[in-house]
Amino acid sequence: MLRFLVRRTLGAIVILLIISIITYLLFFAIPADPARLSCGKVCTPQNLALIRHNMGLDKSVPEQYWNWLSSIFAGRDFPTGHCSAPCLGYSYVKQEMITQTIMDRFPTTLSLTIGSSIVFLIFGIGMGMLAAWKQGKAIDKIASSSSLVASAMQIYFVGPVALYFLVYQTHWLQQPTYVPFTQDPIGWFTGLLVPWLVLSLIWTANYTRMTRSSMVEQLSEDYVRTARAKGMSGMTVFLRFAWRGTIGTIITIFGVDLATLLGGAIITETTFDLHGLGQLAIGSVIDSDLSMLVGVTLVAAALIVVFNIIVDAAYAFIDPRIRLG
Structure with missing residues (x-):
């Protein structure tokens, strides 16, 4: 039984990792700028640049994914405060920790x-x-x-x-x-x-x-x-x-x-x-x-x-x- 649970747990981790990659990549698949969507109706170029930086969109996609994945286990700092692990990110639309x-x-x-x-x-x-x-x-x-x-x-x-x-x-x-x-x-x-x-x-x-x-x-x-x-x-x-x-x-x-x-x-x-x-x-x-x-x-x-x-x-x-x- 113990061996079965260990094997299934390791398999579950791999499955969740694959799901996280797919869902995160879908984040970039839509024909729109995620930072622009999170900026709201009144969005100045300065605010847009700040949100893009805070969301990490000024980095490469693999680096962004790694920062997001590591925050689940180690937490992450946002301009609005610290997000303790497990941290799934910050919603700039709702202005809340996810x-x-x-x-x-x-x-x-x-x-x-x-x-x-x-x-x-x-x-x-x-x-x-x-x-x-x-x-x-x-x-x-x-x-x-x-x-x-x-x-x-x-x-x-x-x-x-x-x-x-x-x-x-x-x-x-x-x-x-x-x-x-x-x-x-x-x-x-x-x-x-x-x-x-x-x-x-x-x-x-x-x-x-x-x-x-x-x-x-x-x-x-x-x-x-x-x-x-x-x-x-x-x-x-x-x-x-x-x-x-x-x-x-x-x-x-x-x-x-x-x-x-x-x-x-x-x-x-x-x-x-x-x-x-x-x-x-x-x-x-x-x-x-x-x-x-x-x-x-x-x-x-x-x-x-x-x-x-x-x-x-x-x-x-x-x-x-x-x-x-």
Whole structure:
């Protein structure tokens, strides 16, 4: 296991290094001057030259990349102050340190991810198991049909509809907003309830179909038929064999989905005006804040790589047949 983790960690470092090179080079691929984009509407030649110098654009591209990469591990000094490691640079558009901005936005995305994940895992896996248990029955057809309809819906449609009926018309739920959990746990829960429900709707449909199809496949395996022939009850076979064979598939998909959500639920945060990583990425594109966009992209990529390692390592504990060297 230790050798596996070391090997995957080294591989992850190489992958992140390649991603950082690609994203940083894209910074120079656009047909515009990054310093001019960061200078604002009122931009004098003196200010433009100063920003270009502060951004390091007066140096060669390899030197600029090395300065940016080394600042992640050693920090960096900017005219506005010192940026401690890990330093992802400075946003001249927002006049903020990129690392601090991402850290300020991350709790919102984390709260949105945790709440919605709990909802869609409970309902998605539960409905999928029920549909597989009652395969071919009415409840199976209802679950399969409803999940198909839900998966075809989009958040930018469901979100405004949910706001109209649940918030503005009936006043059952409050306007979505983020309140830190440490300040007001109840306000944190009620403020994110609508986004949780909307985001989990589509994901619940996906996990319902995935759980059902995986369990139906497991129930048709030879070892399951053998267990039934030995006189084991249907519930024992269902939970002990079919469910255990499905866990690996669910964890694989969930690890990637969780990392994607942590990287920023872009449409959900934009729909409900939640100031998380997703909305930060959209705002960076609109404002042409390339430095911020590079930082958010690298963080999202790092989360996906790390969670893939965690998922692979979890296989050894889920399935004893797997041995990680």
